[in-house]
Structure formats: structure tokens, C-alpha cells
Amino acid sequence: MRQPVEILIETYKNNLYVIAFNICKNIQDAEDVVQDTFIQYITFKKEFETEQHIRAWLIRVAINKAKNKNLTFFRRKIEPLENYMETLTFESSESFELFDTVIKLPEKYRVVIHLFYYEDYAIKDIASILKISESNVKVRLSRGRKLLKNTLKEVWEDDE
Amino acid sequence: MTNKEKYKQAFSGVHISDDFSLEVKTMTNKKQRFNQMIAGIVACILLVGGSSVAYATDLGGIQRTLQLWIDGDQTEVSIEFEADGSYAMEYVDSEGKTINQGGGGVAINADGSERPLTQEEIIDHLNDPDVRYEEDGSVWIDYFDQKIDITQKFDDDGICYAKLSNGQEVLYVTIKYQEGMAYSPKKYLSPSSFNE
Numbered sequence: 001m002r003q004p005v006e007i008l009i010e011t012y013k014n015n016l017y018v019i020a021f022n023i024c025k026n027i028q029d030a031e032d033v034v035q036d037t038f039i040q041y042i043t044f045k046k047e048f049e050t051e052q053h054i055r056a057w058l059i060r061v062a063i064n065k066a067k068n069k070n071l072t073f074f075r076r077k078i079e080p081l082e083n084y085m086e087t088l089t090f091e092s093s094e095s096f097e098l099f100d101t102v103i104k105l106p107e108k109y110r111v112v113i114h115l116f117y118y119e120d121y122a123i124k125d126i127a128s129i130l131k132i133s134e135s136n137v138k139v140r141l142s143r144g145r146k147l148l149k150n151t152l153k154e155v156w157e158d159d160e
Numbered sequence: 161m162t163n164k165e166k167y168k169q170a171f172s173g174v175h176i177s178d179d180f181s182l183e184v185k186t187m188t189n190k191k192q193r194f195n196q197m198i199a200g201i202v203a204c205i206l207l208v209g210g211s212s213v214a215y216a217t218d219l220g221g222i223q224r225t226l227q228l229w230i231d232g233d234q235t236e237v238s239i240e241f242e243a244d245g246s247y248a249m250e251y252v253d254s255e256g257k258t259i260n261q262g263g264g265g266v267a268i269n270a271d272g273s274e275r276p277l278t279q280e281e282i283i284d285h286l287n288d289p290d291v292r293y294e295e296d297g298s299v300w301i302d303y304f305d306q307k308i309d310i311t312q313k314f315d316d317d318g319i320c321y322a323k324l325s326n327g328q329e330v331l332y333v334t335i336k337y338q339e340g341m342a343y344s345p346k347k348y349l350s351p352s353s354f355n356e
Contacts, residue, residue, distance in 0.1 A: 009180065017176035031176060043338045044318050045297035045311070057316055064317065088173040098170040117167035159163050 001048050005038055012055060013038075015119065016062040022114050023066035023107060025081050033069060037062045059119065060129045063111060070107075094155045101151045109144030112137055221247075222279070228286055232307035245276025249286075289324055289333055291341055301333070310335070319351050 013034055020033035040061055048054045081103065090096040102110060115121045115129065123141070127134045148156045161169075221242040228237045230251065239249040246264030253259050266274040267281065277285075289303040291310075298311045304326045313320040318337035323330060333343040334351055342354040 013176050013180055018171055018174050021174055022171075031180070034176060034180070040318060040337075044314070046314065046316070046318075060316065090173060091169055094166065095170040098166055102167070102170070113167075117164050118171060120164070155166070157163050 001050070001054075003051065003054060005042055008041065008054065008058065009038055012058055016058060018118065019059060019111075019114055020062050020066040022103070022110055023063065024069050025103060027084055029069045030066070033062055033065045036065050040065075056125065056129050059115075060131075063130070067107075094152075097152060097155060098148075101148055105144055105147055109140050109147065112140040113144040113148070116141060224279070226283065228283075229302070229304045231290075231292070232302045232305060234305065239282075241279045241282065243276065245282075247282055289331065289341070289343065291335055293338065299335075299337070301335075303331075317351070321348050 016034045016037055017030050020030035021027060024030050024033065037058055041058065046057075048057065085096075085100070088099075090099065102113060105113065111130070112126055115126045116123075121129070123134050123137050126137045130137070145156075145159070149158065221240045223238065223240045225236060225238050227234055228251075229235070230237070231254070233254050235251050235253070237249050237251040239247050241247050242264075244264065245266055246262065248260070248262040250258060250260050265277045265282070265285070267277055287304065289301050292300045292302060294300065298309060299314070299320075301308045301310055301322060301324065303324045306324070308322065308324075310320050310322060313322065314335075314337050318339075320335040320337070322333045322335065324333055324343075325331075329345055331343045331345055332348045333341055334349045334354075335341040336351055336354075340354065342349040
């Protein structure tokens with residue numbers, strides 16, 4: 001199956017943007033990643049099995065493209081993250097603290113944490129998207145949670 | 161509030177710009193134009209080419225007539241080689257149209273200096289595998305007399321691996337969908353090693 005790209009853009013653009021931002025920590029790069037991901041969907045005439053398959057594929061492509069951005073030698077002049085964070089509105093000081101702590105986690109923990117807590121993916125789905133083993137996902141999730149707990153204390157529940 | 165709810169609330173302020181869809185359409189056109197300009201990079205030899213490239217014509221080069229495999233058909237081609245490593249060629253395609261193409265390239269020496277490609281190096285590379293993207297969405301590899309449909313061979317990341325043989329040598333080809341290809345007679349090259 002295929003879906004019109006206009007529908008996919010409306011449905012997933014923000015999710016892809018947030019995961020790309022989570023990796024790039026830069027809004028211009030994140031927006032480029034989302035554009036490139038949808039361009040790849042348009043040009044790549046792949047047939048998908050289900051809508052969830054499309055969603056997982058888009059997320060995987062966005063993650064790969066965001067990681068590539070970080071590796072690219074010719075990176076744009078990066079706006080300090082703090083400047084962007086000043087433009088965001090947080091509902092509470094805990095929200096700000098959580099955002100700030102997540103964004104400072106090592107990338108490999110940050111991505112797994114994001115797929116689990118933001119995208120509601122199960123461990124086996126995360127393993128499939130990132131092409132790593134389920135046990136590897138569990139380890140990254142566990143270490144990421146510990147780092148969050150160490151910094152956030154009572155703001156972060158023990159949910160392992 | 162659960163951790164998931166807290167997490168989603170913390171990231172709820174991160175939003176993409178509202179005029180995003182328009183930018184995608186603009187970028188699509190740019191990307192397609194760019195893809196047509198991607199040059200082949202093989203080992204330490206650089207070749208640039210494409211239809212209607214006028215490259216150092218009328219410099220009094222050496223003209224030869226050769227049989228080359230083009231789009232899977234053996235085709236008589238008239239080629240003029242120039243001393244600067246460029247060439248201009250003319251042939252009649254399977255539909256009877258006269259096609260003019262040109263290109264050129266340099267080889268990079270071990271010390272980093274460049275030299276023009278020789279005639280034989282250019283001929284070798286004119287027989288390289290070629291990837292064709294058809295309007296119906298199908299993708300083909302042309303290699304000597306073979307036309308191979310690889311449309312369904314791409315994985316979820318848009319990567320296709322193909323092993324080609326012309327009866328004398330084997331090539332391991334890695335193709336990135338719309339983003340070029342690389343090959344080696346020894347092994348499949350990693351997608352991250354080219355056109356990143």
C-alpha cells in the first residue's frame with residue numbers, strides 16, 4: 001500500500017521533526033531531515049504492508065538522516081540550543097528540567113528513550129526500527145532511565 | 161502523571177513550521193535535478209558525463225568507432241577523444257534517434273596530482289554498469305547485454321545489492337535509490353562510504 005504524501009506530511013511531520021531535533025539538537029537541521037525523509041518517500045516507490053509499516057519506515061529514515069547530519073563535515077553554523085530553548089514554552093519547571101536532561105543524554109540512549117516514551121513503541125518495534133537486538137534496546141533503555149533518574153530524582157518515576 | 165505523559169508534555173512545545181508542506185514540494189524539484197547531476201566515482205578515477213555535455217569539442221582529438229553496450233543493446237558509437245581526458249560521442253539509439261553525449265575525467269595520482277584519463281580508461285568506464293530509473297517507477301541495471309529489473313530489490317533504507325557478471329569478471333554493486341551507486345570486484349561497498 002501507499003498513502004498520499006500530503007496525508008503523511010500532516011500526520012507525521014511533527015513526530016519526525018521532534019525525533020530529528022532530538023538527534024540533531026538544531027531546528028534547521030531537523031526541518032531538513034523531515035523534508036528529506038518525505039522526499040525519499042516520494043522518490044522511493046516502495047510498497048508498504050500497513051500504515052504502521054509506513055510510520056516505522058518514515059521514523060527509521062528520519063533517524064538515519066538525522067544521524068548523517070551530525071556526521072556531515074559541512075555542518076551549518078549551529079544556533080546554540082539554549083537560544084532555541086528560550087523560545088519554547090514549558091508547562092512547568094519539571095517539564096523544562098525533563099527536556100533539558102533528555103537532550104543532554106548520550107544519543108544512543110536519547111533515541112531509544114524517545115521512541116519508547118514519545119512514540120509509544122514496544123521494545124521489539126524499537127529493535128526493528130533501529131536494527132539492533134531487543135536485548136540491546138533493553139540495555140539502552142535501562143541505562144537511559146537511570147541517567148534520567150539520577151538527575152531528575154522524584155520528577156521521574158521508577159518504571160522499570 | 162506517568163513518565164510517558166511527562167515526557168510528551170516536556171516535548172509538546174517542539175513544533176515544525178506551519179509552511180512546511182510547500183517547502184517539501186520545492187525541495188523535491190531541486191533534489192530531482194541534483195540527482196541527474198550525480199557523477200560516478202570509481203576507485204581513484206573520476207568521470208563526469210551526461211547527455212548534451214559539450215566538452216572540449218573541435219580540439220582535433222582522435223576519433224574512433226567502437227561497439228559499446230548502451231541500455232543493454234550493443235551499439236556502434238563514434239567517439240572523439242581529446243588529450244585533456246574528455247570525449248564526445250555520437251550514436252543512434254534503438255528508436256533511431258541520434259544521441260550526442262560527452263564527458264571527461266581525471267585520474268588522481270598517489271601524490272594527489274591529476275592526469276587526464278586515457279582512451280582505454282574512458283572506454284572501460286563507458287562499459288560500467290548503469291542504473292536506469294523509468295517513469296513507471298521501475299529501476300533497471302544495464303550491464304553489457306543484460307537488463308536486470310531491480311525494482312523490488314531495494315530494502316527499507318533504499319539500498320540494493322546486486323552481483324553482476326559479464327562472463328569474465330564479477331562486480332559487486334551497491335545502489336542507493338536515486339543517490340548513485342558504487343561497486344568493487346571484491347566486495348559490496350558500504351552505503352555509508354559514498355554519496356553521503
